[in-house]
Amino acid sequence: MTAWQDRFDARMMRSLGKPLAKLARGEGARVWDDEGREYLDFLAGIAVNSLGHAHPVFVEAVSRQAATLAHVSNYFATEPALALAERVVRLSGAGDRGRAWFGNSGAEANEAAFKLARLNNSGGARTRVLALVDAFHGRTMGSLALTGKPHMRQAFEPLPGGVEHIPATFEALEANLDDAVAALIVEPIQGEAGVVELPDGFLERARELTRRHGALLIVDEIQTGAGRTGAWFGFQHAGITPDAITIAKGIGGGMPIGGLVTFGHASDLFQKGMHGSTFGGNPLATAVAGAVLGEIERAGLVENAARRGVQLRERILGLGSPLVSGVRGRGLLAGVALAEPIATRVQAAALESGLIVNAANDSTIRLAPPLIIGDAELDEFEARFARTLDLAGRG
CATH class of the missing domain: 3.90.1150.10 (Aspartate Aminotransferase, domain 1)
Structure with missing residues (x-):
C-alpha cells in the first residue's frame, strides 16, 4: 500500500x-x-x-457568506435561509401553503419525512408506513427502516417499526394502501438499486390511492432533484402534486445540506419543538445552495x-x-x-x-x-x- x-x-x-x-x-x-x-x-x-x-458561483458564494455569517443556530433567522425556502417552494410548485425545513443531509431529510408520516395519524389509527422493495433512503436508524435493502438493515435490527416494504407494482399499491397507512414514500428513480425507474403511471396511481385513503405521498428527490432528470424534481415528469419531498445532494452543489418541502395540509403537521437541527438551515449552507440553484436556473x-x-x-x-x-x-x-x-x-x-x-x-x-x-x-x-x-x- x-x-x-x-x-x-x-x-x-x-x-x-x-x-x-x-x-x-x-x-x-x-x-x-x-x-x-x-x-x-x-x-x-x-x-x-x-x-x-x-465553479466560480460556488466559490464566490462560499467566500462571501463565510466572511459575514456562517452559523447562528435556529434561534435566529437569516436572509439566505429565508430566500432558499422561498426558492425551493417555488421550484417544487408547493404553492402558497408550501413550507421548507433544512437539515444537513439526505438521511436527515428522510428522518424528518418519517416524523412527518407519524404525525399524519389523527385518532391513532394510522400505524403503517409503506416504502418500496430495493428503496434506499439513508443509513440513520429511521431512514434505514425505510430502506428496502435487507443486507443493509440486518446488522442493525430491530429498527423503528411500522414500516412495510412493497414491490413497485400496481397490484401491490392496490393491495396495501388502506386507511391505516400514514404515508407512502418513494423515489422516482431508485438510484442505489441500479437507476431503476418506476413503472409508467405508478406515481399517478400512488397519488390517487394515497389521497383516497388520507395517506401522505412523500417523494424522495435526494438523488433526482435539482434538475438532474431534466425537470427540477423527478415527480414533475408525472404531473402530480405530492404531500412532501425530501431534497439534498445536488441542491448544495458540494455543500452539505438536506431538507423537507411540504405541500398543502402536510405543511401544518409539524408544530414548535417537534423537530430541529443545530446546523440545519445555517446561513453558509443555505447561501451556497441558493447560489447553486440560482445558477442552474440562470444557465438553463x-x-x-x-x-x-x-x-x-x-x-x-x-x-x-x-x-x-x-x-x-x-x-x-x-x-x-x-x-x-x-x-x-x-x-x-x-x-x-x-x-x-x-x-x-x-x-x-x-x-x-x-x-x-x-x-x-x-x-x-x-x-x-x-x-x-x-x-x-x-x-
Whole structure:
C-alpha cells in the first residue's frame, strides 16, 4: 500500500470501503489525484456536484457568506435561509401553503419525512408506513427502516417499526394502501438499486390511492432533484402534486445540506419543538445552495440535463458493445445495464481509462455527471468509455 492508504487503513473507520484514489483538486467535470493524474468525473460525488468542481458561483458564494455569517443556530433567522425556502417552494410548485425545513443531509431529510408520516395519524389509527422493495433512503436508524435493502438493515435490527416494504407494482399499491397507512414514500428513480425507474403511471396511481385513503405521498428527490432528470424534481415528469419531498445532494452543489418541502395540509403537521437541527438551515449552507440553484436556473441546466441525457444514451448504445444490454434512467442520471455481472471490473477499467463512474450493483454502472457537461465532455466520455469496455471485456 502507499503511504496515504496506510494512513487510511490505520485511522479511518472500517465502515468505509477502500478508496479508489486520493483526489487533490477539481475543475469543471475533471478531477486530479495527488500524483497529478486527471480523470473525467461522470459521477459528480454521486449526483452532488451539480455545477462540477470549483465553479466560480460556488466559490464566490462560499467566500462571501463565510466572511459575514456562517452559523447562528435556529434561534435566529437569516436572509439566505429565508430566500432558499422561498426558492425551493417555488421550484417544487408547493404553492402558497408550501413550507421548507433544512437539515444537513439526505438521511436527515428522510428522518424528518418519517416524523412527518407519524404525525399524519389523527385518532391513532394510522400505524403503517409503506416504502418500496430495493428503496434506499439513508443509513440513520429511521431512514434505514425505510430502506428496502435487507443486507443493509440486518446488522442493525430491530429498527423503528411500522414500516412495510412493497414491490413497485400496481397490484401491490392496490393491495396495501388502506386507511391505516400514514404515508407512502418513494423515489422516482431508485438510484442505489441500479437507476431503476418506476413503472409508467405508478406515481399517478400512488397519488390517487394515497389521497383516497388520507395517506401522505412523500417523494424522495435526494438523488433526482435539482434538475438532474431534466425537470427540477423527478415527480414533475408525472404531473402530480405530492404531500412532501425530501431534497439534498445536488441542491448544495458540494455543500452539505438536506431538507423537507411540504405541500398543502402536510405543511401544518409539524408544530414548535417537534423537530430541529443545530446546523440545519445555517446561513453558509443555505447561501451556497441558493447560489447553486440560482445558477442552474440562470444557465438553463435543467434543460441541458434533459438534452445531454438523450445524447449520453445515444453515445453509449452507439458503441455497440456486447457488454451493454441497455441504458436506464432519465436526464443525467443513467444506469448502464451490463450483459454480465462485472460492474466492479468495469468501474476499475474506467478508472484506468481516466473516467470516474460507479458500480451501483453487480450488473449496473451508474452515471451522474455534472449538469454543466457539453459536447466536449460527451466526446471525451465516449472515447474513454469505449476503452473502458474494451479493457473490461478482456477480463
